[in-house]
Amino acid sequence: MRPTQAIESVDKRTVVDSSVSSMRPTRAIESVDKRTVVDSSVSSMRPTQAIESVDKRTVVDSSVSILTENKVDKFYRISFWGLAVITFALPFLFMIHVPDSPHAWDYFVIFNSTTELQGHSFASLPNTASRLGYFLRYPNNQFLGILFNRFFAPFADNLQLKVWAVTAVSALFTSVGISSTSLLVKSLSGKRQALLYNFVAVGFIPFYFYGAQLYSDTLTLPLVALAALFFIYAVKSSRLSKQILWYFFASLIGVIGYEFKPTAVIVIIAGFFFLAVNKKWKQLLIVLPLFIVLFAGGHELVKTTIASEPAFSEQANERHNLPLMHWIAMSWSPTNKTGGFNKKIRLYSESFPTYEAKKEADTQLFLNNIKKMGPIGIIRQIGRKLGYTWTFSDLNSSYYTYYHENQIVHRYFDYLDIGANHEGNVTGWFMLKAAQTLYWIALVVLMWKEIWSLLAHKKNWKNPWFVPALSVVGLSIFLILWEANSRYLYHFAPLMIALATVNLVKIVSKSKTHNNIPTEN
Template sequence: MEKTIRALTVAFYSVFILLIGYITLASLVADFSPLTLITLLLFLPGIYFIRRAIFKHDAFMLKHYKKLLFFFAAFMLILQIIFGCILRFDPVFDMDAIYGGAIEWVETGTFASYYDYYYYFPNNLGGMSLLYIFFKLASYLGISDFFTVGLIVNSILSVCAMLICSLTAKELGGAKHAVFILAFFLCSPPFYFIAPAFYTDSLSLIFPILIIYLALRLRRAVQPWQTAVFSVLIGLTASIGMLIKSTVIITLLAVIICLLMNKKLLKALVCCLCSACVIIISLTAFNSYFASRHLTDAEKARIQNTPYTHWLMMGLKGTGGYNAADYEFTRSFEDPIERNQAINREIRRRISELGPAGLIELAAVKGALSMGNGTYALSDFLDDSPVRQSPLHSFLLYSSPYYPAYSSICCGIHLSIMFLAVMSALEKLLAALKKKYTEPARFMAPYIAFFGLALFLLMWETSGRYITNYIPILFICAAQGPELLNRLIFKIKRH
């Protein structure tokens, strides 16, 4: 059994290194910018020395960890809210649907103006519902500036995600690792500007990393009731997260696979059963509510609901991004069965037309666009009719003169962290080959989750936004990357 698990571990980390390494390299080559390369070459030694300084003061970090966490949270929260107010804009398209729909629901008791949209895209009902809850609470206090409410909620959720990411790192490697993780967030510009982009990508930021944290607590659970409680909490977190962004389910699957790989079969079974029950009950209740109270035309829903295969089909054309012609194709059928069959035929045709070489080439393009965009495509929203112009807009908007420089710097930092994740996986691969991997090293869930997201994004519609809610998990994967670099530098010094 141990040999099988070790072989699977070696195989997984090998494939992880190949895939994420390929995407990182493809991202660097695609739309190459000298500034991106310069940023990468400066960031890697910079973050190495930051880590070294933090690790030298391990006792200080442990003693003052709570204070550091508090000041970090206050700093990020204040800056995010200030920048959010400066970057205020008028939401359109999908963000307008969840923002405008939530406001209308609060003010009128329904969101009838957006019913047509939600018949097509019921997957966004979760994001609207989350905003509705906070907008409704704000309305009881006489607050009517719901955009500010939205950005504050998004800021709080994103900062909480950062704190949970740090706590996860603390569980894995102690206070020094926990503080080092915070440096990744401080070095990533988009996290200062994420607050006003309160769409499903950022609203779900907290859920994948929270599942990872709860999974660590589950692994340490001794009593049966603790196992049950943490399993239910994981299921509840996954349920809420999935309602906002369905990719959250990937993390839950990663946790279960990790438990099986760690030979914690009973915990894996309990987690699987509890999570499945909670998810089924939650999703059934949620969908039943909207079907009975708002989107009551079952036949219209059956005809108009966009099938998930639509986005798979769209991901196989051009660069895999949004394609109006594909939407026209999907909506040209009145019979859902005929539509689904036609989409499946088109998917097979496009795969056949691309061939193996074409699919590999497309994977490089999609990987670079979906996973190599260090801005997390926040400008998709910030670009929408800014309320007022500011110096920030001169580099945050797609059409602004300094956006290429901003994008290059962000991508350089992001690709550096991706590279560190590959180095971290290489470190674990070498440990597995030498049979020296410790218990924390056996916790593969973050790597499995990020790998799963990569596979998903290579198949799905292309967008730089879709990686957003997995960035904290990427940081966890990358945190031990400098360790291999440290060992290499030490060996070079010795020789």
């Protein structure tokens, strides 16, 4: 060595030796043993290998020292608020031009219908398939329609102002949902893990496309995240009073979510399973009755609100409401190549005069289809459903948000394919889809690896990550039985990203261990 290098080497050994001398005897011996093993392994290498090994340890040690706890705290706070601001602001760049879109799906029907109503009764709407008939056909959207009509009535006279107002509410819900999941990750795995989640979540494009429209998907995104967060807070609380408080909030949020989208309550059900498999009977006896009472009360409140609207009378609902069995029968038709929406089957269900007649007809249709398909056909239909649910990297947001107010987005990225009709720029659309596909593949693979790790090994059932993992499994099973659609994954997307980042950290940690690189505590 050169003299200066020798001095630095001696100084480093002196610092290490002094740190060892300050340890308890057993720890000092362990530390010396570790260094002896490392030093002997280095000495047995060829000179170039030894130098490379020392260099790797030096680089890692310096990187670890840079990320002190204080800096992690600082970076997490910055990234948390950055995530909240970005996920609130970017949807405004993707505001949807609702009135003239050729794809008049549910959100557009609700938006345009309430614009016509201007806060008045739904009885003012014409009884057509895309106005009053829509709300009578789909009773699950009657409550949402009433709230939408009342809340945005002051903006109904100014269409552009209403678009901004709706986008603002939707963007706020999006930001709250994504940020709440960051708090969930921090609670379960610490700030370093949450810091990674913040950076990964900001790159998920559907947050900005769907974040610009206020439908049940965006409305329940924060409700799913908050229900999971509050449930985890309750599980981790040591005081009974805090457990009751957090379980109350989790149950309340879950009940509200259910009224807009039934799958939102899956998080609470997964929490019940977590308490049961870990024999936390005391906590289960707290939250289960609490949830039942809140569910009964909340459902009654919603029914009363709907009954207050003259257009949604008991007689009208009895005549026009589609039964729950309709969605199952529709998705299990052998002629349904996606397992999703099918207009022919909807018209078939509507042809029957009463709710009970529709239910009986749909049930019989489902049973006949199952017999007709046989085991091979059932497997094929499950494959179709899985494909229609999991192979859209953007959760089909480009289809459901066509087209955008922003002329740059509209000119270069908007594209719509409905049968023989094609509109927009397929090149820009394809490039955006391709970029998101790389993200989506990594997310799905890492997420399911983590879910398997948590659920397939009994020793991991005590890990509270069990709740988000089982929630995603529950949603997946539901979408096999129910109507399939990749959009139906959206309100669980933050939990999916969180699970994927957990597995990513595990892979990196294993890689460091395999290469004898020290990992951070």
